[in-house]
Amino acid sequence: MRIVALEEHYTVPTIVSRIDPAAIRRRGFPAPDIVWGQTLKRNELAHLGQARIADMDASGITVQVLSVAGPGADLVPGADGIALARDYNNALFEAMSRHPDRYQGFAHLPMHSPDAAADELERTVKDLGYRGLLVNGPTDGRFLDDPMFEPILARAEALSVPIYIHPGIPSENVRKAYFDRLPGNFSFVLAVSSWGWHMETAIHVLRLVLSGALDRHPRLQIVIGHLGEAIPFMLDRIDETTAAEAKRLLRRSVRQTLLDHVWITTSGFFTMVPFVAALMTFGADRIMFSVDYPFASNARARAFLDALPVSPADREKIAHGNADRLMNLAI
Secondary structure: OOOEEEEEEEOOHHHHOOOOHHHHHHOOOOOOOEEOOEEOOHHHHHOOOHHHHHHHHHOOOOEEEEEEOOOOHHHOOHHHHHHHHHHHHHHHHHHHHHOOOOEEEOEOOOOOOHHHHHHHHHHHHHHHOOOOEEEEOOEOOEOOOOHHHHHHHHHHHHHOOOEEEEOOOOOHHHHHHHHOOOOOOHHHHHHOOOOHHHHHHHHHHHHHHHOOHHHHOOOOOEEEOHHHOOHHHHHHHHHHHHHHHHHHHOOOOHHHHHHHHEEEEOOOOOOHHHHHHHHHHHOHHHEEOOOOOOOOOHHHHHHHHHHOOOOHHHHHHHHHHHHHHHHOOOO
8 A cells, every 4th residue: 555654854964053052942942862852863864765764664654755853944034044944955855866756845944034935935846846845833933824924825825735834842932831840851741742732733723714814825725733733622612612703704614714724644643532533523535644753653653554443445545645636746
């Protein structure tokens, strides 16, 4: 079975070394050898050759759609950020060229410079064959519904490529208000992978709906991971409590807007309760396989895919069919 995984990460250490360490610390990144409370070999992120492919092969994963794991160009304003993003995208393109049947890419953009970011997105799609873009959370506390990001939304829509909204480390003010003063490493873990990431990404998507941004961009498609960042569980409540205002201010209900625009992936979530909620809410036509490599195990993700309580046809959709359709992946 062809399997496409599309929340899979990489980095380029020589590019990261060009980012001011103070800016990295201010953004809340942990020490280089510690990620989400676990020791991680940095070469698992940096390796874009046979070691990564061997791990894919061991679990039968056909294609990874790769994206930058922070810190990245979204920490750096101005010309330096633009250059960093371009260098990241060129580095991934080199890897894609060496392994064209195994790697695809999501663009990494200089989010502080939205006009330049839109141009870089177009370059990566038209010249490098990229399949969309991935955004690592808000930029300086600004979500994608902020008017400053309108050039990026408009260009993604015009190019017919999706925006993958990936969590980012919450801003310092949010970390202090909600997550600080817990013992051990609990403050950091609660702020990111245990809770904060998922709630913030859900807010990010809901802001795109409630602001009217998705009404203004009716063909724009959004991807989120982690089996929908708790939105499937909450959607009835959200839709009910926004219904009156949505009739007044939006073209569609919140539920309908989400179902028209949002796709979800399995990244990092490999248990049945959230999957069933996602399946009942979004349906098999909007769910796509992902691992969250190297932060999650290819083998565990594949075992989960094989165990899903769906028909063979729906398993094929989740494994590759939906991703192929959304991103026009060559087969």
